[in-house]
Amino acid sequence: MKALRLKEILCVLLTVAFIVLVTRHEPPSSVSAQDMAAALCRVTDVSALDECKNADFRREIQLNPNDYDGVVFYSSPNIMEVRELLVVRLTDESQGEALTECLRSRVEEKRKLFHAYAPEQEALLDGYVLENTRGFVLFAVSENPEAVRQTFKETL
């Protein structure tokens, strides 16, 4: 009987410890999506890209931009242009999974499109950057993926 009670108490203590641990992870960054995008634009060339409106985000990503705290999206209507930069500041960190899943399938679709006939585009897509941390999702297809990743982490 006592052993059973001890196991119950142990479960409660472990649950409390778990909750303390998950609530003590790094909090969401206070940087705005615009500031983050501005910092990233300094390390990746977006001059050939357009800053997209909400409707473009909805059409391209098929998610509602109003669900997020901030969205900055650079893309191009040119079909052969694969470079993109997307910065999303999440309202709730739980939104990150759906968004990253969506972006992953977007890259896969594009990769199939360019496979075997446009090696440059395919190589750029292979090095795509996708980060989901501290309330931000970053997606970039760029010539400088490492610089983008590094700047993103530093700006956070």
Add this chain to the structure above:
Amino acid sequence: MVFSSAVFLFLFLPAVLVLYYLPVFFWNDAWETARKNTVLCLASLLFYAWGEPVYVILMLLSIAFNYYIGLDIGRHADRPSRQKIILAAAVVFDLLILGFFKYGNFLIDNLNGLLAWDIEPLQVSLPVGISFYTFQILSYVVDVYRGTVKPQKNPVAFAMYVTMFPQLIAGPIVQYADIEKRLGKRQVTPESFFDGVTVFLRGLGKKVLFANTIGRFYTEIAAGDVVHASAATMWLGIACYTMQIYFDFGGYSDMAIGLGRMFGFEFLRNFNFPYLADSVKDFWRRWHISLSSWFRDYVYIPLGGSRRGTLRTVINLAVVWSLTGLWHGAAWNFIAWGAFYGLLLIGEKFVWAGILPKIPGWARHIGTMMIVMIGWVFFASDSMGDAVVFLRSMFCLNGNAPWDAAFVYYLSSCAFPLALMSLSAFGICDRMPKPRRQALRLAGNGIFYAVVLVLSVICLVSSTYNPFLYFRF
């Protein structure tokens, strides 16, 4: 992981089915069910960890705690007062966990707003499926306390009951008593397996072909200028959402029931043509039946139900429906949605109970549908403010026009899918004559579900991630 994804359909599910059934061909011994339970339990943990690698620990701790609680209650069968204390401890613990993750920030926001405090919000996300598995666990410990089921001595069988992937993320809420026997021994015949496959495919079609298609129209209308859009456009938008949520959640439930049948479980029906309802009470007998049954069995009846006079019944109904609203989400629009139904049910029971039967059936159906559609506005909106703006536009209270060119454009775009979905939602398809010869019927079903699968796969590979609406609960 979602059922309507290529990873689930072509990798996870076939692999689990092979691991689940293959050993049967090599060993036919007393350990068959134990082996199956272990495979299903491990597969379910992997399924959950796919999207929630951290919160799988929380779920395991919750399972362990409640497993010991069940044994503890069972061992104190001769001391009811002790059992009551153990049950109370378990209920408080389970509800505290649910409350912390689901309602913590809602409480903080409201305290900050009301008392001008400045409490930092909690940095936690909502563990997927926590509302569903907490309710399943509670049904188990309460039933053990009531003596309607025996404590489960096998930890793997108990863990499998809680984690079973077909219904882990978005229900239906399976009460322990309903599957207790099948945890120990279950049989799957080829007929029941293929029946499960067809129910699963029906659900897949509902989600991928119907819900996702019609959902785009609602998203487009709701994301537009809601204040100035015409009333007709707003009604059309909410009609699209009405179909979307039914086929989304109904589709998920069918997929869960079908998967359950493929693994030898029989889950109770969660939807019974809810849009055929001719009263609000009738609607709730047909919509999300597993949740209504749970609240009836574990809240309404223990509170006294309708046996303690009018005032007490009104209070009980108000409590149950506020909780139903709150269960769906930590936001005022969900509480308003629950209260809206609570008031209507109280009205149906005590105020216009005598008038309802005198109204023609068709008028009752239309009235109920309009009430349900108004209710979905609270449900679909991000906040109470958004819901009010949407509702005002539906009734031309924003100075908006009754109809406009945008309405004609949207109607011409979605009339066909809406009409097609209505045939299914209103049960007209089910009433169509079927071939008398069994061979013809089977061949027809085979062709139909093969087409559904092919079309769904085509839609899945060409679309982006599209989770179920009920995942957020």
